Amino acid sequence: MLRTADQEVSVRFTEVYQRRFRVILEAQATRAYRHGEGVALDVTVHGRTRRVSGDALLLATGRVSNADLLAVGATGVKVDERGFVKVDEYLETSAPGVWALGDIVGRYLLKHSANLEAAYVANNIFNPDSKVAVDYHAMPSAVFSSPQVASVGLTEQQALEAGLPYAAATYDYADTAYGSSIDERDGFVKALANRETGEIMGCHIVGAHASILVQGVANAMRLRLTTDAISQSIYVHPALPEVVQRAFGALESMHSVD
Numbered sequence: 001m002l003r004t005a006d007q008e009v010s011v012r013f014t015e016v017y018q019r020r021f022r023v024i025l026e027a028q029a030t031r032a033y034r035h036g037e038g039v040a041l042d043v044t045v046h047g048r049t050r051r052v053s054g055d056a057l058l059l060a061t062g063r064v065s066n067a068d069l070l071a072v073g074a075t076g077v078k079v080d081e082r083g084f085v086k087v088d089e090y091l092e093t094s095a096p097g098v099w100a101l102g103d104i105v106g107r108y109l110l111k112h113s114a115n116l117e118a119a120y121v122a123n124n125i126f127n128p129d130s131k132v133a134v135d136y137h138a139m140p141s142a143v144f145s146s147p148q149v150a151s152v153g154l155t156e157q158q159a160l161e162a163g164l165p166y167a168a169a170t171y172d173y174a175d176t177a178y179g180s181s182i183d184e185r186d187g188f189v190k191a192l193a194n195r196e197t198g199e200i201m202g203c204h205i206v207g208a209h210a211s212i213l214v215q216g217v218a219n220a221m222r223l224r225l226t227t228d229a230i231s232q233s234i235y236v237h238p239a240l241p242e243v244v245q246r247a248f249g250a251l252e253s254m255h256s257v258d
Contacts, residue, residue: 006155006204008190013149013206016186032057063109082106089133090124091117108139138221142211147187150214153202153221156192165195169250173207177238184208189247198226213244227251
């Protein structure tokens, strides 16, 4: 589950849900049909077909562009191979005077990304002589599940694939006073930083209030700060954000990864 997340987060999240729910992975759905007062689904797993039944069926198939329904081509606005509207670094389309932002540009399908883009579009429309390119650096995201998952920056896999010099460390919620008091046994924070410069590269959290905890890291990353901005700050004790501070503090004692 959450296969695009940092691998350690994905594994932990999957383990938690496997304990709480019946989870079937790597399955191919072949048929859906009414079954009594509920619904059933035929799924093929490793060559074998089985039936899964329940009260309702939820389809989570993602999102696609509706630029075709809007017939944007009639206005001279071009779209990419996925059907999303093409924009330049200032968010202006191929049609002069036509701008686009939000999901329709296909960059980040997140409301807070659209909020960011809206500010840039407003500036660039009303100040054409001093347009500013959109800076997407340190775009956070969150999954409002239970436990929550939040992320900002590179995953360890992305850093490794890019050949970047990095160090990574994790810290468990349960090893903090607040985490222990709420019996958060599955939660942890993973911190990544550039091994040579100390600049924060990413942070990944699974656990209670992850969407809130990641914000401080996103703010520091947005300013291109180093790990000291977090590890050397004074944190309220015994508040939960201490787990973030300790994860970044642990980077100092971790061995470097090539």
